[in-house]
Amino acid sequence: MLDVDLHCHSNLSDGVLDPAVLAARAHAHGVRLWALTDHDELGGIPAARAAALEAGMRYVCGVEISISWAGETVHILGLQIDPQNQLLRQGLAHTRHGRLARAEEMAALLAQAGVPDALAGARRYASNPQLLGRTHFARYIVERGLCAKVSEVFQKYLTEGKPGYVPHRWASMEQALQWIHAAGGQAVVAHPGRYKYSTLAEAEMLQCFKDMGGAGIEVVTGSHSVEQYAHYANMAQHYGFLASAGSDFHAPGESRVDLGQLPAMPPGVKPIWHDW
């Protein structure tokens, strides 16, 4: 088991646990080098860091930024960022701002699809009103008994082509990398195996990311299959990317992989934490 976990979510974004509770869970599961990476939000960092250091873990400041690339949403992790950096903070504030209008549109579409009161319902699941996202809607739809679990809601309602899906224009890759680099951080493509790109488009995306100074890609993540660990280890070698690892844990009973439950990195890649 890997004692590193550089990707997870608190209730400051679409996780359900407080940052300090998450830190304790990470430590209890054997994590010794840990990052909280909430979506588009840095607010959980002080509590996460304090609890991590208290427990004796090494802490890395992180964030997961939503971007649009060739019509798809891609997630870029910023690791080792300075959370006080103004350019990063402004960029994330702008990103969060667009979420409210999107949530209102989602609620209107869901009402037409037979899910009433979704905005108020999703809000009850969002501890951070600025970070209303699809997962909060999904938990509400499960609560109403329309689906058995969150992943089923995504399949039935919240992904492209489904009745509650609202296309959204996030920041560009260039902007996100500028923010991360201004904050002294390293940029990492989160769960590259999850995007719906063709092989060619994926190669273009990774090359573009490399050309813009991207440092790494996630190889071992809760979103990848074992075959994808090997595939993205090869991709890391091919492009000269450092390899990152993180569970992408959101909630007990909801996430496939819990904190600290990742296998070792495949051989032949350089872990992003090698020189930290």
Ligand code: AMP
């Ligand atoms: P948003 O940023 O509001 O578009 O929500 C994105 C989040 O939705 C991701 O970070 C995941 O937590 C969750 N998500 C996306 N696709 C799925 C899926 N197929 N099953 C479960 N959760 C998903």
Ligand code: MN
């Ligand atoms: Mn999420």
Ligand code: MN
């Ligand atoms: Mn993600």
Ligand code: MN
């Ligand atoms: Mn994530």
